[in-house]
Amino acid sequence: MAQRLSRVRSWGSRVFAVECDVTTGPVYFSVAATPQGSGGDVRPLGQLFGHGKVFSLHVHGDDRVRAAKFHGDVKSRLSALPRGHVMEMSSFLPNQKRSLVKGFLMRVPADSSAADDALLELLREDAVHACSYATSGDRWWQQLLARSEEGLVVAERFCVAPAPAPEHHPSTLNIVNSDVFYSFRDAQQVLIECSNIIPESKAVLELVNKPSDPTVKGKFPVIVIEGLDATGKTTLTDSLKGAMGAVLLKSPPQVLAPFRQLFDAEPPLIRRAFYALGNYITARQIARESEKAPVIVDRFWHSTAAYAIATAVSGKVGNLPGLGSEVYQWPGDLLKPSLVLLLSVSPEERLRRLSGRGLEKTVEEAELEANHLFRQKVEEAYMRIQNPACEVVDASPSPDQVLQQVLLLIKSKCHL
Numbered sequence: 001m002a003q004r005l006s007r008v009r010s011w012g013s014r015v016f017a018v019e020c021d022v023t024t025g026p027v028y029f030s031v032a033a034t035p036q037g038s039g040g041d042v043r044p045l046g047q048l049f050g051h052g053k054v055f056s057l058h059v060h061g062d063d064r065v066r067a068a069k070f071h072g073d074v075k076s077r078l079s080a081l082p083r084g085h086v087m088e089m090s091s092f093l094p095n096q097k098r099s100l101v102k103g104f105l106m107r108v109p110a111d112s113s114a115a116d117d118a119l120l121e122l123l124r125e126d127a128v129h130a131c132s133y134a135t136s137g138d139r140w141w142q143q144l145l146a147r148s149e150e151g152l153v154v155a156e157r158f159c160v161a162p163a164p165a166p167e168h169h170p171s172t173l174n175i176v177n178s179d180v181f182y183s184f185r186d187a188q189q190v191l192i193e194c195s196n197i198i199p200e201s202k203a204v205l206e207l208v209n210k211p212s213d214p215t216v217k218g219k220f221p222v223i224v225i226e227g228l229d230a231t232g233k234t235t236l237t238d239s240l241k242g243a244m245g246a247v248l249l250k251s252p253p254q255v256l257a258p259f260r261q262l263f264d265a266e267p268p269l270i271r272r273a274f275y276a277l278g279n280y281i282t283a284r285q286i287a288r289e290s291e292k293a294p295v296i297v298d299r300f301w302h303s304t305a306a307y308a309i310a311t312a313v314s315g316k317v318g319n320l321p322g323l324g325s326e327v328y329q330w331p332g333d334l335l336k337p338s339l340v341l342l343l344s345v346s347p348e349e350r351l352r353r354l355s356g357r358g359l360e361k362t363v364e365e366a367e368l369e370a371n372h373l374f375r376q377k378v379e380e381a382y383m384r385i386q387n388p389a390c391e392v393v394d395a396s397p398s399p400d401q402v403l404q405q406v407l408l409l410i411k412s413k414c415h416l
């Protein structure tokens with residue numbers, strides 16, 4: 001118990017954000033060891049905590065791979081509780097990078113014992129911090145829970161007060177090196193840390209572990225084609241290959257295809273590191289092929305970063321890190337293409353193309369379709385990436401018109 005308490009000493013200075021509804025944004029509150037001032041207007045907290053029993057859980061831990069996997073596990077266990085309502089809840093130090101700890105707020109009916117049993121089980125793990133919430137007088141208290149022979153006991157309590165929204169949305173605080181990687185070494189390190197629990201990581205590491213100088217391209221232009229699913233990338237890249245006598249490459253590269261499904265099912269930390277490493281394999285292929293001919297690349301780092309940022313940042317487009325933020329900077333050790341083109345079509349046209357194709361949708365594609373906010377965030381993140389930034393291409397005309405338009409653009413931008 002003493003160890004647990006010493007590790008949560010800083011808990012009392014944290015702010016918590018509960019995502020009740022992503023379109024309206026989170027509710028913020030802070031906790032303090034002793035009541036401060038009047039405590040503010042606690043009515044919003046009353047609405048949040050007021051019915052039945054409320055618990056929050058956060059997964060800490062020095063082992064980030066284990067914590068990421070355990071976070072997913074906690075979510076499924078809480079979601080399976082009968083009559084429970086689970087919301088995303090994060091704990092953070094306002095505007096302080098890397099201070100975010102992800103968790104959940106769970107409401108259950110007052111007569112539910114299943115939640116207590118689940119918490120007792122989860123608290124076997126040192127990495128879990130669980131709290132209950134109670135009201136006395138006009139104050140709300142956050143009660144840090146611990147296991148004892150009698151069941152759940154309150155180890156410490158903090159006074160809860162409403163807090164102002166921070167300047168930076170909490171979900172932006174941990175993007176660097178958790179969702180987006182800015183060097184080969186940082187992405188590689190995640191897969192090294194995964195090797196014991198995901199044996200396939202070793203095979204992926206072997207594929208990327210062949211050092212060369214991937215930042216240097218050959219004398220021919222390298223053109224990356226980016227865009228949301230079904231914007232016409234495959235159609236255009238195939239035509240460009242023929243029209244320019246170019247070599248067509250993809251990221252992730254074909255050698256990673258046997259591992260993709262497996263890594264797609266992993267938490268963002270692992271999944272995004274896998275895609276980041278794929279870019280370095282493709283970069284090596286680009287460096288080699290661009291010595292001999294122009295190279296067209298179907299998706300590259302813009303996709304890796306834009307999808308990762310849009311997934312990490314909850315809620316509205318306005319929650320994205322601002323233009324010029326470090327999260328949009330190209331990795332210093334990754335080959336830079338000559339030109340990046342972002343294919344853009346209206347949401348209606350994209351849906352027509354998706355349904356016309358009639359293929360099975362990936363989870364993320366299905367999410368794009370269902371989630372207008374997510375699509376907007378991916379597109380906005382694409383456009384905020386700098387150095388190289390993307391040139392937006394209107395991809396709504398016919399395939400041939402898009403091809404002609406892009407050939408002209410390549411000619412003018414790459415001085416062909």
Ligand SMILES: Nc1ncnc2c1ncn2[C@@H]1O[C@H](COP(=O)(O)OP(=O)(O)OP(=O)(O)O)[C@@H](O)[C@H]1O
Binds near residue numbers: 229234395
């Ligand atoms: N300019 C266009 N006009 C009309 N339909 C198009 C055009 N370009 C592509 N399509 C059609 O839209 C669908 C999606 O195109 P395509 O597969 O090239 O997109 P994509 O961006 O590669 O998709 P994904 O990223 O999901 O692989 C296909 O059925 C294709 O025939």
Ligand SMILES: Nc1ccn([C@H]2C[C@H](O)[C@@H](COP(=O)(O)O)O2)c(=O)n1
Binds near residue numbers: 362
């Ligand atoms: N270089 C890349 C390519 C793809 N991804 C991720 C982003 C999406 O989750 C998904 C889209 O790929 P598609 O379905 O079009 O094959 O893959 C990435 O992160 N980096």
